[in-house]
Amino acid sequence: MQALEEHYKPFLSSRVEARKFSPFWGQDLPEGLIPHPKPIDLGPGLPHEGFFPLESMHLNVVEDPFQHTSYNTKSRKLHKPAPETSTHFDERRFVSDKLSSESAVDVWRYEPDSPGVIPLSQGLQYTDTAGMKPMLDFCRGFISYAHPPAYDEWDVTLANGSSDASFKIFETLCDSSVTVLVEEFTFSPTLAIIAATGGTAVPVKLDITADPDLQGINVDHLTDLLENWTQGPNAHLSKPKLLYTIPTGQNPTGMTLSLEKRKQIYALAEKHDFIIIEDDPYGYLRYPFYDRENPGYNPYALHEYTAKDYCEKVLAKSFITMDTSGRVLRCETFSKVFCPGLRLSFVAGNKFLIKKLVDFAEVSSRAPSGVSQLIVNNVIQKWAKNHSSPQEAWLTWVMKVAGHYTHRRNMFVQALEATEAFGKGLFSLAQTTAGMFLAVEVNFDQFAKALNTTERSQAMQRLKLITIEEGVGIILGINMAVDRHYSLARSFFLRLTFAFAADVEELQEAAVRLSKAFKRFATEF
Ligand code: PMP
């Protein structure tokens, strides 16, 4: 810990240094003092759990995504109208009847006979800021199972989603003197966080391509940027202390960094001494490249992987697995593989920095919602009864989610490639192997070769309006650029997601509409 502190203290923001928080409840006991064996604690300002109005919670848990036996996913209503005499209560019973009693997770005020389960008395109470012990134990176990760090002094803390974790990290590490390397197209709320914490984001060139060896951060460009910092365009800025990356299923490009590139980037971090903030919400949604010869190929549906195979052979290796010096902060979130409304996530990293994140949470959000922790923990514990470990149980669910994403991706790419606009070469697809995004590149050379970069950029705005008229929602790549001017020539793409549509038919209809939009667009030149 001493060595970690020495190395990473200079990375802390001035606000961390100014954070003087001394909790009024803590006290070191003088040596020799023997506390009363049965104290009556009049110290903590917690309401006794007897004051809580909730006695129990009943959750009906599905075994598979989209196993909505009673609901129509499109209308988000019951399949059959409930009988005329029905009340709200009857509707609920209708739902419960369709699920086996095996699927229920009941939680009571006290759970003395269920170790590992968080009872309501704890879930509804103030708790440790880093997280409740069963949840922290699960997260530590999960990191050890799926992405074991290459050093010992690491830990985890919970957070209220990776957005919150990012804010806490930049609050802790970013200042007006700090330069942050960021993929040139990125999850733009992070740019707002960097700006709000005083830092300057510098874009790193991305390769947007179907070649798995080339996808993502252009390492030659990054190397050149770092090696020649003082002669380069960013010479007026300090050398970067941080790299923020979405390494797998990158948002918005869908790119996944190869293992080789990850090793090279980690080596650069060691050489130039910067911290890697790895934001990985999409890492668990992995699939093979789309195969035109076998468009339906879905290894999850064929049960090709065990949980262990999935970790060892399918998941991209986290930067933390090659981290020997504690310079990686890995942000995981339950948003995409459980539900975003719970606002629950965790960060893994070196103990010194994790403690600093917890210190900040002490004076901001405090612990993430106890109800969210209770739901995730107790559902996993329930699944774990049929598995050799909670980690395996969780991954069994995660692989089911990944299987659905694989199917959607397959059917969506098939539908897009079957369109007239694709046939005419008006757009092409940057194939992906993870996540929920697909970058659709506009092939201006095919129908508007004469347009210069600025005119193409203006045309992209026009395309956006046409897609609105044709009834398909898209995001323009340029809207997620770190520096619009820098990335303009590489910004002629749309981000599409296949996550939110109700079903494959909707995705197929979207492909047809997109094709119509492209055809209209092309005739305007
Ligand atoms: N403000 C005051 C004055 C308090 O005493 C407390 C609870 N001890 C809080 C805020 C914390 O409130 P909450 O649980 O809503 O964060």
Ligand code: PLP
């Ligand atoms: N980070 C990235 C890269 C994302 O794409 C998203 C998703 O919207 C988030 C973070 C937000 O995650 P969370 O719901 O955990 O805050």
